[in-house]
Amino acid sequence: MTARYYAPTGGHPPQDQLLTDRAAFTDAYAVIPRGTMRDIVTSFLPFWTGTRLWVLSRPLSGFAETFSQYIMEVSPGGGSDRPETDPGAEAAIFVVEGTATITIEGVDHTLSPGSYVYMPPATDWAFHNESDAPVRFHWLRKAYEAVEGLDLPDVVVTSDAEVAPVAMPGTDGAWATTRFVDPADLRHDMHVTIVTLQPGAVIPFAETHVMEHGLYVLEGKAVYRLNQDWVEVEAGDYMWLRAFCPQACYAGGPGPFRYLLYKDVNRHMALRPALSAPMRRADLRQAAE
Template sequence: MSYAFPPGGLPRQDADPEGASVFTTAYALIPASVQRDIVTSFLPGWHNARAWILARPMSGFAETFAQYALEIDPEGGSDSPEPDQDAQAVLFVAHGTVQLSIGSERHDLRPGSFAYIPARAPWTLWNTGAEPAGVHWVRKRYQPVDGITPPDALVTHDEDVPAVPMPDCDGVWATQRFLDPLNLAHDCHVNIVTFQPGGRIPFAETHVMEHGLYVLSGTARYLLNTDWVEVGAGDFMWLRAFCPQACVATGDAPFRYLLYKDVNRHPALAI
């Protein structure tokens, strides 16, 4: 199994600068082709690492989360990765090997590894391999609820989480839910959604959840608001609440993406 990650580098001078990036009031499309060296950030507390910051809270757009593609060189990493004590994290390893410590527990992660890290949990992350490691990182401030115990940490792997087919789709549309969807302790989910070639979302979903969608593999035609766009491995789609979406998987390989959404909480009535 392979998982896409920003290519870095810089296009040749004879490349077409027009590109396919789109930013609208309803969605943004950040293609893999523009995820290059000169748009990375270096972060306090991190050593020999850089990040493509693909989404951050923006007033009037998507407000609940930030999403990074984090590249960590050999022996790079952090003993203080998270500056916000109220932030929870999801990590998904695209390539390379890293060691994650959550409290006193250590976990050796490889491509396809998934980790959920609760807010206020001390954690560290270091590259233990000889090659750079690529890690997708989603951050969200946890919303506690009286009477509900916050969730525990979880470390698992793509291969160990079954894909659950959606109803009435003959198995061509399935979701791997790394976190229990019935557990109200969680206020967000990060899943992998897979469509077999020709599979589709057969209606224009229009809902309150914000989305970050990083395409891990395959290709599709994706509806974003009123626009059908062609997307493929490494492309990132960022959807604000109520942006209509649908898709049709194209090509001859499965179309898979890492999906963030906020769930299980009342909307705030004060803005």
Template sequence: MSYYTPRGGLPPQTALLTDRAVVKQAYTFIPKGALRDIVTSSLPGFTNTRSWILARPVAGSATTFAQLIVEIGPGGAAEAPERETSVEGVVFVTAGVLALTLDGERHALEAGGYAFLAPGVDWSLANEHGEPTTFHWIRKAYEPVDGIPVPASFVTREQDIEPRAMPDTDGAWAATRFVDPDDLAHDMHVNIVTFQPGGSIPFAETHVMEHGLYVLQGKAVYRLNEDWVECEAGDYMLLRAFCPQACYAGGPEPFRYLLYKDVNRQIRLT
């Protein structure tokens, strides 16, 4: 498995300013070249840590979630990363080894490691190794429903889950699903989508779900509303509800991205 991980730094003074970053009404595109040292944020309760905040609930951006790339240096830690008891989360590791303590049980998450963290659960993080560890942290306020239990926390790895091919695609388009899509206890999905070179989304998806897409590997041309945008490993796309989307995957390797979407809830009107 391959997982692109930003390293920060600054471009040389001779570099051109022109880049692909853009914010539009229907989507936001943050290219990997924008993930530099000076746009990182510190997080309360974390030591030897910096983060790139890719999405947050703010006018013109996300409405249902926040997404961060978090880099913890050697010896860094957080005893209480999540301070909002009604917020659930997903941690997905792209580099290094992350020590996760969940309800008193310790886990060593290497690249590909995945944890779903239920709202109100007790958990902590640490980097006990000599190299930085980097992970995506996706947070959402859990929306409870009477009669449906809150989902339990769990830890797994991408490597242990068989991707499911989409119907009528001959394996060109597949999804690695970390939870059962029919389980109504979950109100968000964080999956990995894989396209083989030449694979495509063969129609303009237009639906109520918000999307956060971080490209883990490969390259493609992605349809964002009325625009076709070249993207590659390290780029991030935020699609607002009903933004049409499609893609053609390039080569020579698979095109893969970490995908957030809000699911399984009635539209609230009051």
């Protein structure tokens, strides 16, 4: 069965719609329902044409501080030859709708729904929609934490369909994770995965850990435990969790519940403020040698 992924299309609700919604921002988590992703909250980026985006998360002091996440919408003929202006930023892309071409270090790759791309910092890339319909994709960005003695990670171009989910122990496949990179590869300081829970499956304990999370619901519905609250979520909703926010889940059916998950991993906890100046490309390459 071909996977389907929810993608926002913007627009505005009618004047007679009730204002009551599930949107929430607390000290421990935020819930951004799909109905909030309207035309009025889109933004634009330098050096991108025919493109708008919804910003789902950004570093906030005292909340989640390691990453940003966008939903990009690139119209036919749109794109960028200079998509990233920060040479210290690594990137993960996941396509939810449409097709496009990404050119990485001079090599073209065709992207379609389910495509996943990882690019280390200082990668030369471009993105263009040469189709006759919009392409929509998630773009996650993180300031890469270089470690002396570790090379930069390799570019990864794969897809949801190409990677077999790994079942969590003792669940008979009811709870599984699609991992696009090897969890033991310590060159990576973030993981972007897809978590799948079959109807009735649960995360059976309140996970409480140092990793920050961004969770975008690709399909299905569930009741999610966030701190002390149970929140009903569906395809297109986004959850943003700061470190140590307790979390659990009960998949409601009738189909699978799937979400795109970000977390920061594999690095020491910073004991002093990071340098504010972005790392130059030469700095990153030297740090990896």
